[in-house]
Amino acid sequence: MVYDVIIAGAGPVGLFLACELRLAKVSVLVLEKSEDPHSPLKQLPFGMRGLWGPSIEAFYRRGLLERMAPPPRAEGAPGQPRPGSIGSGAPLRGPAGHFAGIQFDYRNIDSSRWTYRLPGPADTQFGSEMEQLERVLSAHALSLGVEIQRGHGVEGFEHSSDDVTVRAGGQRFHARFLVGCDGARSTVRKQAGFEFVGTEPEFTGYSIQVDIADPSILPLGRHYTPTGMYTQWQPGFIGMADFDGGAFHRTEPMTREHVQAVLRRVSCTDVTLDALHVASTWTDRAHQATTYRKGRVLLAGDSAHIHSPLGGQGLNLGFGDALNLGWKLAATIRGEAPDGLLDSYTTERHPIGARVLDWSRAQVSLMRPSQHSRALEAIVRDLIETRDGATYFAERVWGATLRYDLGEDHPLVGRSCPDFELEDGTRLGTLLRDGTGLLLDFGHEASLQALDGLWGDRVRYVAHDAKDRLGLRALLVRPDGFVAWASDTIPRPEEVTRAASRWFGTRDH
Ligand SMILES: Cc1cc2nc3c(=O)[nH]c(=O)nc-3n(C[C@H](O)[C@H](O)[C@H](O)COP(=O)(O)OP(=O)(O)OC[C@H]3O[C@@H](n4cnc5c(N)ncnc54)[C@H](O)[C@@H]3O)c2cc1C
Incomplete structure (x- = not known):
């Protein structure tokens, strides 16, 4: 059998991409090296992954949000993911996130500046x-018809201009x-010869x-010292950074004596x-593939970019890659993609990745x-306390x-679409569940009605006003x-046709 796509790796990014493609x-065939999906490092507290807005929106739009949210726990329990509204919901207080451990507070955030946000089910943040x-994504992938083969690590492959043969x-x-x-x-990445460039590590984490x-010796919380940094989330669960240039990572066995010394x-x-029960190391090495595509081979998630887990954005970046790549690769395979669609995956995602690497x-x-860093920390602490900060x-x-950057002037183009609630109560999130494009016509324009069905099942035409249309007439x-195109004035059909052709290819009629 020739599959349309083989994905190497049933981590969260591979699984989400598989769902998008199906x-x-x-x-889709997913080949996963490890037989066993379980690991203490994937479980709380080490397995805690903070999800940012775009990931939460993506899960909401695919009907997965409730299954991703953490199970309810006692308020304030250690490792407890903290849900919070980031739109115009009830005002919240307390830590809303951090930069290098310096927290910013909900009460200082002015979300009214985010013009194109609407409150809705995805207007939240949490860790999972x-x-x-992986469990939720794997079950969803299987229900959609994805084939997953565990214990099949990809060892190598040959690729031509027509296909790829994978050994696993x-x-x-x-x-x-x-x-x-x-x-x-x-x-x-290594076998296809992708260039992977960046900066070398300063520490082993x-x-x-x-x-x-004697637990009283080591206080809970995050602490900077003259020789490094450590965080004790709950008694005995510790993260620490040893500024050894990343020398220890994967070079020596991890013994109780070594960990104690560090x-x-x-x-x-x-x-x-x-006693030492669980131990793993990581570094702040920050590298990124210079392109995410070489012919019939593509990269997504950590295979395309690595950086330290500081700030918790690697997984979010990977989910964004999968969301961006899935529909473009599928359209290419189905022969519907306009020129350059698949290459726009690198063009759009690479700058986002580079920004996250710099953030880390x-x-x-x-x-x-160092004293220099403590001085910088003091300044960031001052700034983060301000409303602007x-x-x-x-x-x-x-x-x-x-x-x-989609090269369009309208400020909404290139951004995630607000979760409009239509006059019949349907929300945008629900309309996106089946992964088709949408032409939203709030003003019931006759000129747009004429475009209904011209891109077949690739674009659904929806003519309903929204309860709050944020000044828009159509998008x-x-x-x-x-958002690929938006208009605040009477829309010109030729503009819509141009934008739809750019993203959805030629019209059916
Ligand atoms: C301590 C820590 C905390 C973190 N916290 C956050 C956070 O709060 N928020 C956040 O966004 N990110 C966080 N991250 C980063 C996040 O975990 C990663 O970015 C994310 O797991 C990447 O997902 P992935 O699917 O690309 O890769 P992985 O999760 O590494 O999955 C790759 C999969 O591929 C498999 N595999 C490997 N080689 C092969 C092969 N040859 N053939 C087939 N299969 C193979 C592996 O077994 C694995 O299942 C954290 C990371 C760490 C270490």
Whole structure:
């Protein structure tokens, strides 16, 4: 059998991409190296992953949001994901996010500046457990007809201008496209020869679960010291950064003695560890593929970009890649894609990735155990307390103002579409569930009605007014929920035709 797409890696990004591709009715095989989807590092508290606005919106629009949200726990319990409204819901107080551990507060955020936001079910933020995310996405992928083969690590592949042959688990699989979602050390990226450039690490980060002989020695919370940084989320669950240039990462066995020595050094205490239960390391190496496509081979998620987990944006970046790539790759396979559609995946996603890498680098600068960094920290603390500062940090951390440069003037073009509620009560999020594009005609314009059906099932024409139309008369929304064209005045059909042809290809009639 020749699959339309083989995805290497059943991590969260590979699974979400598989769902997006199946939604567009192309055949998908996911090959996953590991037999067992479970790991303590995917479970709370280490497996906690903060989700930003665009990811939450994407899950809402695909009907997955409720299953992604964390199970209810006692208020304020350690590791508790904190839901919160970022639109015009009830005012919230307390920590809303952080930059290098410096928190900004809900009460300082001026979300009224985000002109094109509307309150709705996705107007929230929370963290979710990695294992839960993978479980939900895996079940959803299977229900859509994705084939997943575990214990089949991709070992290599050959690709021509027509197809790709993949070697995995002693078998050969054939497909029209291969997407590497196989994480930071991606085999696909290395074998296809993608250039992967960036900055080298300054520290080794540790995530550990330990028994501490005298817990009173090590206070909870995040602490910068003259020799490093550590965070104790709950007793015995610790993250720490040792500024060794990343030297220890993956080079030596992780013993209790070593971890204790590092913890003593970075905490400036004589803490004693009775036992080491879980330990893993990571670094702040920040690299990015210079392109996300080479012919029939593409990259998404950590295989395309790596950076430290500081600020928790890597997974969100990967979900955004999958959302952007899925419909474009499917349209290419179905022969419907206009010229350049698949290459717009790199054009749109690469700058977003580069920005996130820089965001993580900026946090490293502030974390260094130096007097210069403490001075910088003091300034950031002052700024983050202000309304402008908190709003700026919220925009960056939540992805609230994420925008692709689509070369159009209207300020909404390139942004995620607001969650309009139509006069019949339908919300935009529900209209996007099946992954088709939308032509929203709030003003029932006769000129737009004439375009109904011209792009077949690729664009659905919806003529309903919205309860709050934010001054708009009509807009064209891509399957990923981003606005391709918008008009505040009487729309000109030729503009819509031009925009629809750019994203959805030639008309059916
Ligand atoms: C401590 C920590 C905290 C983090 N916190 C956050 C956060 O709060 N928010 C956030 O957005 N991000 C966070 N991240 C980053 C986030 O976890 C990653 O960006 C995300 O897991 C990337 O997903 P992925 O699917 O691209 O890769 P992975 O999750 O690495 O999945 C890759 C999959 O591919 C498989 N694989 C590997 N090689 C092969 C092969 N050759 N063939 C087939 N399969 C293969 C692997 O087994 C794995 O299942 C954090 C990371 C860490 C380490």
